[in-house]
Amino acid sequence: MTRFLQSEERPEGHKLEDILQTLRADVLKRCDRISMDRRPEAREVLDNNIQILGHLTDAIELALASTATLDKAFGKSRAGTGGPPRIGASEDEAA
Numbered sequence: 001m002t003r004f005l006q007s008e009e010r011p012e013g014h015k016l017e018d019i020l021q022t023l024r025a026d027v028l029k030r031c032d033r034i035s036m037d038r039r040p041e042a043r044e045v046l047d048n049n050i051q052i053l054g055h056l057t058d059a060i061e062l063a064l065a066s067t068a069t070l071d072k073a074f075g076k077s078r079a080g081t082g083g084p085p086r087i088g089a090s091e092d093e094a095a
Contacts, residue, residue, distance in 0.1 A: 006079035017063035
């Protein structure tokens with residue numbers, strides 16, 4: 001069972017790309033708050049966060065590409081309404 005993502009058992013879950021976009025927005029807010037702090041520690045944290053933002057953007061693009069691939073091959077997901085997974089074994093089949 002997933003904790004955050006949509007699944008048969010968790011139709012109210014989120015899409016991966018949505019979670020990553022929300023996380024990216026939070027990191028951007030942190031960057032904005034510390035952007036004028038000239039202390040070396042703040043600059044290091046800001047530099048790290050900027051790198052993290054790049055990785056998050058890459059991950060978002062990959063998640064969107066995966067969703068597009070699945071949509072094209074199998075149609076729109078029905079996970080939000082408790083539908084079966086489009087690929088892989090369902091929780092029942094895996095057990």
